[in-house]
Amino acid sequence: EVQLVESGGGLVQPGGSLRLSCAASGFTFSSYWMSWVRQAPGKGLEWVANIKQDGSEKYYVDSVKGRFTISRDNAKNSLYLQMNSLRAEDTAVYYCARDSPYSSSWGFDYWGQGTLVTVSS
Amino acid sequence: DIQMTQSPSSLSASVGDRVTITCRASQGIRNDLGWYQQKPGKAPKRLIYAASSLQSGVPSRFSGSGSGTEFTLTISSLQPEDFATYYCLQHNSYPQTFGQGTKVEIK
Numbered sequence: 001e002v003q004l005v006e007s008g009g010g011l012v013q014p015g016g017s018l019r020l021s022c023a024a025s026g027f028t029f030s031s032y033w034m035s036w037v038r039q040a041p042g043k044g045l046e047w048v049a050n051i052k053q054d055g056s057e058k059y060y061v062d063s064v065k066g067r068f069t070i071s072r073d074n075a076k077n078s079l080y081l082q083m084n085s086l087r088a089e090d091t092a093v094y095y096c097a098r099d100s101p102y103s104s105s106w107g108f109d110y111w112g113q114g115t116l117v118t119v120s121s
Numbered sequence: 122d123i124q125m126t127q128s129p130s131s132l133s134a135s136v137g138d139r140v141t142i143t144c145r146a147s148q149g150i151r152n153d154l155g156w157y158q159q160k161p162g163k164a165p166k167r168l169i170y171a172a173s174s175l176q177s178g179v180p181s182r183f184s185g186s187g188s189g190t191e192f193t194l195t196i197s198s199l200q201p202e203d204f205a206t207y208y209c210l211q212h213n214s215y216p217q218t219f220g221q222g223t224k225v226e227i228k
Contacts, residue, residue: 035217037165045157045165045208047217061216062122095164105212107155109176111164 002026002110004096009115016086016119022079022096022112030054030074033099035108036081038092038117046092049081050099063089086119093117123147123211127220133228140196142223144209149189153213156185156194159222160205168207169194199225 008020020036035050049060049070058070069082079096093116097108124147134140144154152172157165167176169185172192182197196203204227209220 044222045159045210045219047210047219050217059215105217106153107167107170107210107212108157108165109167109170111166113164 002098004098004110004112006094006096006112006115009094009117011118011120012086013121014087014119017082017084018086018117020081020083020094020096020115020117024077024079024096024098027098029072029077031101033101033105034072034079035097035099035105036070036079037095037097037108037111038090039095039114040089040092043092048094050105051079053101083117086117088119091117091119122216123150123214123218125209125211125218125220127209127223129223130221131224131226133226134199135228136199136201138199138228140199140203140225142194142207142209142225144187144192144194144220146190146192146211146213150211150213152188153211154185154187154192155210155212156183157208157210158203158205159208165208196225 003025005023036048051058051070067085071080093114095114096112098110100106126145154172156169159165173185184195206222206224
């Protein structure tokens, strides 16, 4: 059974940093693109970033470029999102999602339960 | 960026109704589109991929169609468990973008 379990969310002050983790199991993690998707309270879904199977390609939405870094450790079956210079508008539930087993993204077939990040003083 | 315009933003329907939701892309995206269902407090669930392929385990009352810039999600006979918010997602080019969502409510 495919499982994605996020952790690392919490309350952080504006300008602060947080590192999210996603532990994957039930599939060959190293064979899939992986993504982070977020949802601000009461709002719609926003794709944040994704990373290729071997980590050689990474893409970000403009609003987080230069502040967020996506990474992965295939030996540990884990996905990460390092978030720096956090702003109030980054407040959201962050979902880890399994993307494509191919050479490009194709959407998300499995999602974690999400972890809440709150940026507030 | 490719803008995904979903309509309607909300609708009220009864059990057994046929429901259609539309997503329009600001430029052609071939069939690089999926449809997702989200219930309150839960993670989204993919219903349709590649515009018209049914995700494994999803009831056959859900169907998708379209290519290029116009896409449709149809629920042939609305069931009580289908009341939720639905999103389209384009993954043709970066950044991947979602529609703003369609909330399906009980009439």
